[in-house]
Amino acid sequence: MKTFRILFVLFALLGLVQPLAAQESPEDVGALKVGLLPVLDTLPFYIAEEEGYFAEAGVEVEGIPVASPVERDQIMQAGAIDGMLNELTTTATFNRDAVQIQIVIVARIAYEDFPVFRVLAAPSSAIETPEHLAGVPIGVSLNTVIEYTTYRQLTSAGVAPDDIEFQSVPSIPERFQLLMQGQLEAATLPDPLAQAAIEAGAKPVIDDSWYPEYSVSVLSFSVQAIEAKPEAIRRFLLAWDKAVQALNADPEAYRALFLEKVSVPESIEETYEIPPFPRAYLPTEAQWADVLDWLIDKELLDAEVPYEESINSAFLPEVENDFSDALAVFETNCAACHGAMGLDGPAGPDLAGSADIVAMSADDIAAIITDGAPGTAMPGFSDRLSEDEIARLVELVQRWAAGE
Numbered sequence: 001m002k003t004f005r006i007l008f009v010l011f012a013l014l015g016l017v018q019p020l021a022a023q024e025s026p027e028d029v030g031a032l033k034v035g036l037l038p039v040l041d042t043l044p045f046y047i048a049e050e051e052g053y054f055a056e057a058g059v060e061v062e063g064i065p066v067a068s069p070v071e072r073d074q075i076m077q078a079g080a081i082d083g084m085l086n087e088l089t090t091t092a093t094f095n096r097d098a099v100q101i102q103i104v105i106v107a108r109i110a111y112e113d114f115p116v117f118r119v120l121a122a123p124s125s126a127i128e129t130p131e132h133l134a135g136v137p138i139g140v141s142l143n144t145v146i147e148y149t150t151y152r153q154l155t156s157a158g159v160a161p162d163d164i165e166f167q168s169v170p171s172i173p174e175r176f177q178l179l180m181q182g183q184l185e186a187a188t189l190p191d192p193l194a195q196a197a198i199e200a201g202a203k204p205v206i207d208d209s210w211y212p213e214y215s216v217s218v219l220s221f222s223v224q225a226i227e228a229k230p231e232a233i234r235r236f237l238l239a240w241d242k243a244v245q246a247l248n249a250d251p252e253a254y255r256a257l258f259l260e261k262v263s264v265p266e267s268i269e270e271t272y273e274i275p276p277f278p279r280a281y282l283p284t285e286a287q288w289a290d291v292l293d294w295l296i297d298k299e300l301l302d303a304e305v306p307y308e309e310s311i312n313s314a315f316l317p318e319v320e321n322d323f324s325d326a327l328a329v330f331e332t333n334c335a336a337c338h339g340a341m342g343l344d345g346p347a348g349p350d351l352a353g354s355a356d357i358v359a360m361s362a363d364d365i366a367a368i369i370t371d372g373a374p375g376t377a378m379p380g381f382s383d384r385l386s387e388d389e390i391a392r393l394v395e396l397v398q399r400w401a402a403g404e
């Protein structure tokens, strides 16, 4: 024992235990309170908590459950929380007069087969396609991301803006009931509730997996917290990212936690497939500009809120930050098949760590992305992506393939 202590002192003197001492303790970096709605998007938080990832990263974090977006925004306004799960629409309106909060990462987006919001028709309705929704009042919560994504989904599918009608039903459970009873002919609902509605006879008309750029949720922190406790936020995000990796690698392992923390209808408790989550990705300037256009159009906002002031890229890991443009393109166009970050894709080969790709030239990789691989599921993107975007994707894919 004594020898051990002497050795320890010696090592300490030699500076060999310095790396341990250099790590600031959780008390030094400050504790964080984060407001959480009972929605699927918050699942990585609870995984990080249960697996001890916050403690491991050296940060004290408390989740503050909130029942509604209104309650969440009130306690953020009052300074009772440092961060929260929200969306682009609420971030922009928060920052209307002065920048109060900043987005530090995207929490969730829609993937193929894993929509975030679906527009449904009542079981008794004859509506089948987006065109049939022309002139039909659709139940939504007005002035929220739900109205925004519904509007953008329908106009993208060719419905004329003047033909889109909404009916205000702010409460999600009430919207579900009115739809199922046929008192509402159509409504937009989030998964997993939307899937339970379909299970019980509601008809899927359109969903955001067709247009994933319109319904990202994000983690935002107050500018005070970002100034006072940046190291705590950095550690929080490391733990969040670790939780996302654990979840993507084995979603079933977290079903019990998912059922405990997220409101899930009983009918689909066992069958609902937990979706993949994105990693290290920020909203693009185009996504931000589109949300602002909509808010200004609706007179919910009277002036632009600059992208750089509301989106803070300082917390993304360095490599990801260099490639945040390409990552955003990858998440919306490629991740559904190749998986988040090119790993464990449900319908395409792993790109990360791929020896095949390391052996290919940049031109060969660009050709596959441009023209696709005929006879396989790999589509060509020449009509959807610019040459610049493809060149950036090639660089990103090469970094991943080389394990960087």
Ligand code: HEC
Pocket (backbone or CB within 6 Å): 330, 333, 334, 335, 336, 337, 338, 347, 348, 349, 351, 354, 356, 357, 365, 368, 369, 373, 376, 377, 378, 379, 381, 393, 397
């Ligand atoms: C609908 C599913 C799907 C989508 C979407 C998709 N891929 Fe693929 N991708 C595949 C499949 C399947 C292959 C394997 C083709 C083969 O066997 O030759 C592939 C192959 C590749 C390869 C060659 C890998 C190798 O080892 O030879 C690259 C690079 C690639 N995809 C990149 C992308 C990028 C970048 C995007 C987005 C812009 C994308 N893919 C979107 C399914 C998809």
